[in-house]
Amino acid sequence: xxxxTQSQPxxxxxxxxxxxxxxxxxxxxxxxxxxxxxxxxxxxxxxVIRQEAYKQQNATENRFSVNFQKAAKSFSxxxxxxxLGDTAMYFCAGIQGAQKLVFGQGTRLTIxx
Amino acid sequence: xxxxxxxxxxxxxxxxxxxxxxxxxxSGHNSLFWxxxxxxxxxxxxxxFNNNVPIDDSGMPEDxxxxxxxxxxxxxxxxxxxxxxxxxxxxxxxxxxxxxxNEQFFGPGTRLTVL
Numbered sequence: 057x058x059x060x061t062q063s064q065p066x067x068x069x070x071x072x073x074x075x076x077x078x079x080x081x082x083x084x085x086x087x088x089x090x091x092x093x094x095x096x097x098x099x100x101x102x103x104v105i106r107q108e109a110y111k112q113q114n115a116t117e118n119r120f121s122v123n124f125q126k127a128a129k130s131f132s133x134x135x136x137x138x139x140l141g142d143t144a145m146y147f148c149a150g151i152q153g154a155q156k157l158v159f160g161q162g163t164r165l166t167i168x169x
Numbered sequence: 170x171x172x173x174x175x176x177x178x179x180x181x182x183x184x185x186x187x188x189x190x191x192x193x194x195x196s197g198h199n200s201l202f203w204x205x206x207x208x209x210x211x212x213x214x215x216x217x218f219n220n221n222v223p224i225d226d227s228g229m230p231e232d233x234x235x236x237x238x239x240x241x242x243x244x245x246x247x248x249x250x251x252x253x254x255x256x257x258x259x260x261x262x263x264x265x266x267x268x269x270x271n272e273q274f275f276g277p278g279t280r281l282t283v284l
Contacts, residue, residue, distance in 0.1 A: 099258060101275035147212065155200060155264070156225065157273060159212040 058083055060150050062160035069138055070168050076123075077133045077163050079148030089151040090124070092133045095162075096144040104146070107131065135165075143167045171195075173276035175261050181282045187249040190279045193242055194263030202273060203236055203246050204260040212260075218244065251283045 059082045069075045081090065092104040107115045107124050114122050119139075123132045135142055148160040174193040182188055194201050202217040216226040221238045229236070233252070238244040248255055258280050262273040 099278050101260065101262075103272050106272065155202075155217060155219075156214050157202075157204075158214075161211050
């Protein structure tokens with residue numbers, strides 16, 4: 057992806073609720089990969105989920121799933137049954153060219169007890 | 170598995186000094202990436218290597234920045250001379266096979282403060 061945009065600087069939900077983080081991207085490539093990374097206060101970057109553009113099925117990893125809308129160039133992350141440990145910055149990212157990761161601005165997610 | 174190792178974790182230096190950040194990728198990974206994270210610009214790729222060879226350094230901000238990878242298990246990012254605007258968190262990441270979509274594993278980062 058050449059540009060990645062996250063329009064929600066901050067979000068806050070109660071524990072056990074479901075939350076959706078938005079991401080849009082722009083690319084001229086036919087096949088590409090999209091990612092969601094989590095950065096907790098420890099600042100470690102952790103891969104949450106990955107989607108390959110030519111796969112129509114949305115990726116799922118336990119409580120994390122994506123809604124990939126290729127025509128709309130939208131790639132949102134849904135977190136079900138949110139937990140306190142999900143509190144973190146979340147970055148949407150896309151691969152540009154062969155390997156370059158391009159990141160969005162991030163969404164600061166807070167899970168409240 | 171030790172993961173990607175970066176040193177130092179924190180560095181405070183004065184403007185004009187040389188700064189060297191170090192990275193040890195995960196054993197067996199053949200791609201290495203240097204990123205910079207700031208509040209203003211977010212996460213940016215500075216440079217990446219495949220099989221110890223620099224592939225794309227278009228993200229390196231100025232000639233004051235240089236990166237080397239003398240072997241498969243070690244890389245450095247050097248800033249000389251450093252300036253206050255270089256203050257940021259610098260991440261190193263590695264991946265295997267250099268294929269698009271392969272997960273990049275990030276190190277813990279080095280927080281650099283230039284006074």
